[in-house]
Amino acid sequence: MKRTCQVTLNQKSFPAKCGDVLLDAALANGVDLPHDCRSGICGACRVRLVNGRVFGGRNEDDEMIHACQARLISDIEIETERAPDQVSTSGRVAAITRLSPDVFGVDIELPGPFAYLPGQFCKVQFFGFPARNYSPTYPLEGRPRKHLMHFHIRKFADGLVSSELGRAIRVGHRVRVSGPFGHAFLRPQHSGGIVLASSGTGFAPMWSVAVAAIMERPTRELIFVVAARKLKSLYMHAALCRLALFPNVTIIPTVSEPQNVSAAIRTGRPTDHLPNLSPEDLVYVSGAPAMTAQIAKIAKAAGARCFTDPFVPNETAQGQNTLVRSLGRLARSPGRAFSEIAGRLAG
Ligand code: FES
Numbered sequence: 391m392k393r394t395c396q397v398t399l400n401q402k403s404f405p406a407k408c409g410d411v412l413l414d415a416a417l418a419n420g421v422d423l424p425h426d427c428r429s430g431i432c433g434a435c436r437v438r439l440v441n442g443r444v445f446g447g448r449n450e451d452d453e454m455i456h457a458c459q460a461r462l463i464s465d466i467e468i469e470t471e472r473a474p475d476q477v478s479t480s481g482r483v484a485a486i487t488r489l490s491p492d493v494f495g496v497d498i499e500l501p502g503p504f505a506y507l508p509g510q511f512c513k514v515q516f517f518g519f520p521a522r523n524y525s526p527t528y529p530l531e532g533r534p535r536k537h538l539m540h541f542h543i544r545k546f547a548d549g550l551v552s553s554e555l556g557r558a559i560r561v562g563h564r565v566r567v568s569g570p571f572g573h574a575f576l577r578p579q580h581s582g583g584i585v586l587a588s589s590g591t592g593f594a595p596m597w598s599v600a601v602a603a604i605m606e607r608p609t610r611e612l613i614f615v616v617a618a619r620k621l622k623s624l625y626m627h628a629a630l631c632r633l634a635l636f637p638n639v640t641i642i643p644t645v646s647e648p649q650n651v652s653a654a655i656r657t658g659r660p661t662d663h664l665p666n667l668s669p670e671d672l673v674y675v676s677g678a679p680a681m682t683a684q685i686a687k688i689a690k691a692a693g694a695r696c697f698t699d700p701f702v703p704n705e706t707a708q709g710q711n712t713l714v715r716s717l718g719r720l721a722r723s724p725g726r727a728f729s730e731i732a733g734r735l736a737g
Contacts (some may be wrong), residue, residue: 592677
C-alpha cells in the first residue's frame with residue numbers, strides 16, 4: 391500500500407496517511423468536513439466518492455461514503471455540496487399534536503430563523519433527554535410561521551424520548567436544535583422528473599422536498615410514493631390531497647396491511663409501486679434503511695441519481711374516516727383550485 395494518499399475535496403487537495411480514516415485526515419488538515427456521531431449512524435459526514443477507493447464506510451449501491459468510517463487505500467476525489475453552515479441554538483416546545491396513533495407533530499419555537507435545505511435533518515435535544523435526529527418539515531396544513539420548526543416524531547412505547555412527549559416533555563420544554571445535516575435535500579433547477587419515496591415519518595423530509603419542488607416549478611412532473619404500515623398511519627392525507635391537485639403530480643399512498651377501504655390506496659411495499667425510472671429522474675428517499683437501500687439499487691440500475699438519508703431509529707422500535715373523506719373529496723374534484731393551492735403553497 392502507498393504511504394501517502396492524496397485526497398481531493400471539491401477540487402482542493404491535501405495529503406493524508408494511507409489507512410487513515412477520511413474524516414480524521416480531513417480534520418487534521420484543517421478541512422472542516424461536517425460530522426456528528428462519528429460512528430456511521432447519523433449520516434452527517436456523507437460525501438460523494440467521485441474517484442478512487444476506500445475501505446469501509448460505503449454501501450455498494452450508492453456512491454456516497456461515510457467519511458467517519460472510510461479508510462483511505464488510494465488517492466481519492468470526493469465532493470460535498472453547498473449547504474447551510476451548521477449551528478446550534480436553543481428554543482422551546484410550542485405545540486405537541488397527535489397526528490396518528492403513533493406519530494406526534496412537535497413545533498419548536500426558536501429565537502430566529504434556522505437555515506436548512508428541504509430534506510435535511512437536525513439533531514434535537516429536549517432538555518434532560520438524549521438528542522435525536524428529526525427532519526424539520528413544512529406544515530401539513532396552512533403556512534409556515536417565522537421562527538417555528540415542525541417535526542414529525544414517531545412514538546415508540548419504550549422510547550426514551552418519544553414516549554415522554556405529552557408527559558415529561560410538554561409545551562414550554564426547553565430544546566436545543568443543531569444542524570442541519572443530511573444529503574437527501576432538493577437539488578433545484580432540475581429539468582427532469584422527480585420521484586419521492588417515504589416510509590413512516592420519513593414523510594417529513596420528503597414533504598419538504600415536494601413543497602419546495604412544486605414552489606420552484608408548479609408544473610413539474612413529480613411522483614410521490616408514501617408508505618405506511620397501517621391505514622391509520624397515513625397521517626399526512628390532507629397534505630397529499632393538496633399536492634395531488636397540481637397538474638403533473640401523482641401520489642401513490644401504500645400500506646402494508648391488506649385494506650379494501652379505498653382503491654386509491656395500494657397495498658404492499660414502496661418498491662412494489664415505484665414507477666419505471668429513467669436517467670433523467672432525480673430520486674429522493676427517506677425512511678427505513680432496507681427501503682432506502684432497495685430503492686437506491688433500483689435507481690442505480692436505471693441510471694437515475696438517488697439521494698437517501700436512511701432513517702435509523704434512535705429507539706427500538708386524524709383517523710381512518712377523515713382519510714377516506716379526504717380521498718373521496720379529491721376523487722370528486724381532482725383539478726379543483728389549482729391556482730388557489732399554488733398560492734397557498736407559495737405563500
Ligand atoms: S459522523 Fe459519520 S455517520 Fe455520523
